[in-house]
Amino acid sequence: MIRLAVVSGKGGTGKTMVTAGLAALSRCLQILADCDVEAANLELLLSARGGYTSPFEGMETAVIDPEKCWGCGRCAELCRFGAITVGNDGVAVCEPRDCEGCGLCERVCPNGGVSLIPRISGAVLWSSTEYGPLSHARLNPGSGNSGLLVQTVKRQVENRAGTAELLLIDGPPGTGCPLISTVSGTDAVLVVTEPSLSGLHDLRRVVGVCRRFGPRVLALINRWDLDPEISAKIEEECAALGVSVIGRIPFDPAVIEAVRAGRPVTGTDSSAARALAGCWETLKGELALSCDRERRSPS
Numbered sequence: 457m458i459r460l461a462v463v464s465g466k467g468g469t470g471k472t473m474v475t476a477g478l479a480a481l482s483r484c485l486q487i488l489a490d491c492d493v494e495a496a497n498l499e500l501l502l503s504a505r506g507g508y509t510s511p512f513e514g515m516e517t518a519v520i521d522p523e524k525c526w527g528c529g530r531c532a533e534l535c536r537f538g539a540i541t542v543g544n545d546g547v548a549v550c551e552p553r554d555c556e557g558c559g560l561c562e563r564v565c566p567n568g569g570v571s572l573i574p575r576i577s578g579a580v581l582w583s584s585t586e587y588g589p590l591s592h593a594r595l596n597p598g599s600g601n602s603g604l605l606v607q608t609v610k611r612q613v614e615n616r617a618g619t620a621e622l623l624l625i626d627g628p629p630g631t632g633c634p635l636i637s638t639v640s641g642t643d644a645v646l647v648v649t650e651p652s653l654s655g656l657h658d659l660r661r662v663v664g665v666c667r668r669f670g671p672r673v674l675a676l677i678n679r680w681d682l683d684p685e686i687s688a689k690i691e692e693e694c695a696a697l698g699v700s701v702i703g704r705i706p707f708d709p710a711v712i713e714a715v716r717a718g719r720p721v722t723g724t725d726s727s728a729a730r731a732l733a734g735c736w737e738t739l740k741g742e743l744a745l746s747c748d749r750e751r752r753s754p755s
């Protein structure tokens with residue numbers, strides 16, 4: 457199975473639109489994953505139908521046993537997140553929203569009054585789409601451990617991959633922990649960028665991070681005609697970095713209409729759809745993907 461992640465150095469480049477379009481164009485026996493867990497929305501463009509849901513336990517949280525707390529205040533004094541207060545009744549209380557689960561209070565309590573318990577930080581979902589099954593997630597507001605959640609989404613999809621030929625991943629923007637979790641173990645990464653100075657800057661950063669994990673790195677320039685000069689600079693930069701540019705997609709209002717309608721742009725008669733189809737053909741060649749099937753869900 458070829459594992460391909462679509463990522464971007466910054467948000468707003470059209471990464472999910474590209475992923476949804478590739479999913480719709482592909483005739484591979486494929487399986488999908490949305491690893492952009494902090495803003496998961498591939499399900500919207502692919503009209504995912506809900507299936508199996510399981511809770512995600514991310515960070516732990518501290519719980520204080522009032523029977524064992526003698527109100528010394530040591531935990532409250534040392535918690536750098538200000539999550540613990542000692543009430544007028546002389547008993548300490550932890551506010552879960554402020555607790556980062558570091559465990560220091562448990563270590564310093566002289567009377568064993570603090571325990572750490574798992575906290576439900578979101579949910580992992582397994583849904584069906586017209587283009588193959590989708591592993592995705594929801595992270596509760598304010599919850600951390602998004603890198604761990606990405607790993608959970610990936611583990612679910614690997615366990616259910618069956619005879620799939622292609623794993624297509626919608627990755628996160630940026631270069632943080634979720635990106636690293638997403639690209640580790642992939643065969644190829646497609647960086648979607650746009651012609652702006654920040655797009656060029658963030659392209660360099662994301663290529664640098666991805667390269668450390670070994671996958672082949674490719675690039676695609678979205679809305680290239682908004683600034684042909686910077687698009688040309690991006691292509692020069694990619695050539696210098698040894699990154700193949702698989703194509704350019706023009707600015708096209710059809711993309712906005714498709715996103716509004718919640719469907720891939722590839723279903724429209726538009727210049728963006730035609731350009732994306734050309735990108736997919738080039739990508740197939742780059743990845744030596746020869747699949748051309750009618751059935752897209754693995755057994």
Ligand code: SF4
Pocket residue numbers: 520524525526527528529530531532542547548564565566567568569570
């Ligand atoms: S350190 Fe232990 S005993 Fe002291 S206030 Fe905190 S929970 Fe209570």
Ligand code: SF4
Pocket residue numbers: 517518534535536537538539540550554555556557558559560561562
């Ligand atoms: S686990 Fe860490 S963050 Fe949470 S209350 Fe204890 S010291 Fe504070």
